[in-house]
Amino acid sequence: MRPEEKLREAVARLKALYGRLEPPGDTSNPFKVLIRTILSQNTSYKNELKAYSALEERLGVEPGRLADADVELIAECIRPAGQHRQRAIRIRQVARSVLERYRGDLWALLKSEPLEAVRKELMSLPGVGRKTADIVLLFCAKRPVFPVDRHIKRIFLRLGLVDREDYEAVRALAEEALEPDDYLSAHLAFIRLGREVCRARRPSCLKCPLSDLCDYAASGEHALGSPPLRGGR
Ligand code: SF4
Known part of the structure; x- marks a missing residue:
């Protein structure tokens, strides 16, 4: 699957799972x-x-x-x-x-x-x-940019969407593959996945909705208890 298609599929699944997510705090200021x-x-x-x-x-x-x-x-x-x-x-x-x-x-x-x-x-x-x-x-x-944090970099690398944790590479792929209307919900959904499931240490691949799309899960390393593929905080 091409990275753009894989990313769109991942975002569709996360949206279905998490519903509409709102950014924290007062965004009017x-x-x-x-x-x-x-x-x-x-x-x-x-x-x-x-x-x-x-x-x-x-x-x-x-x-x-x-x-x-x-x-x-x-x-x-x-x-x-x-x-x-x-x-x-x-x-x-x-x-x-x-x-x-x-x-x-x-x-x-x-x-x-x-x-x-x-x-x-x-x-x-x-x-x-x-x-x-x-x-x-x-x-x-609501400008069309896709912010990237440490969770997003880690997940993109593990999914095999990028080959290194590089801010601009992740941003460019997301902005190319997704509709601008989806940037906010995709950004928030990946962060939630990173906090709850795809943690830096010991990701819960068996519970992850993206496991069949994921290179790291396919490598079987999580089942062997191996340290996760790069990607710290
Ligand atoms: S399958 Fe595992 S490594 Fe892949 S995104 Fe899910 S939790 Fe992260």
């Missing part, structure tokens, strides 16, 4: 989505949520509030996410940049053209990489 995604980098969903909630409760996730906040206080709020001092500095920098460059409002930028220039502009903000930029573009502005 791009700055909040930006900060939450920065906090999600290299941490669990549970710790990301704890850190974000504390920041919202104690300081308020608004550019004007975070731009002048004490770094130590930001760090204290986001401690559960890890690397809290480093991230606190980045969060204050990004708040200042959003205030200075866009008067605190990212909407005009998110709606502008061309898309690739908007993506580059977002990525020029402190602490904003490809994944964070693409999440803000898709979740908030």
Whole structure:
């Protein structure tokens, strides 16, 4: 089966299994989505949520509030996410940049053209990489980009859709194979599969709805208890 066909089949099955999935948090506010995604980098969903909630409760996730906040206080709020001092500095920098460059409002930028220039502009903000930029573009502005996280890279590699965990290779395949209307649900469904079934260690291949499509499952390594085919967090 060609990678594009396999991917479409996988997405159809996950949609049937999970139904309509909604992104977490308030997607009507791009700055909040930006900060939450920065906090999600290299941490669990549970710790990301704890850190974000504390920041919202104690300081308020608004550019004007975070731009002048004490770094130590930001760090204290986001401690559960890890690397809290480093991230606190980045969060204050990004708040200042959003205030200075866009008067605190990212909407005009998110709606502008061309898309690739908007993506580059977002990525020029402190602490904003490809994944964070693409999440803000898709979740908030429904722009046709497919954000890729560690779960998605791992699953694409195991399914045999790509030959390495490369952000742009995964994104290009997904954007080529899927309809833009499916990007959001496919992104969220693969993340859910990665958290619940296709975990980095000991994937539950016997319970997986994609096992008959999957190169890793076909290799039989999961049944032998072998370490999973590459693909860490
Ligand atoms: S069959 Fe196993 S390795 Fe393949 S996608 Fe499912 S859980 Fe992951």
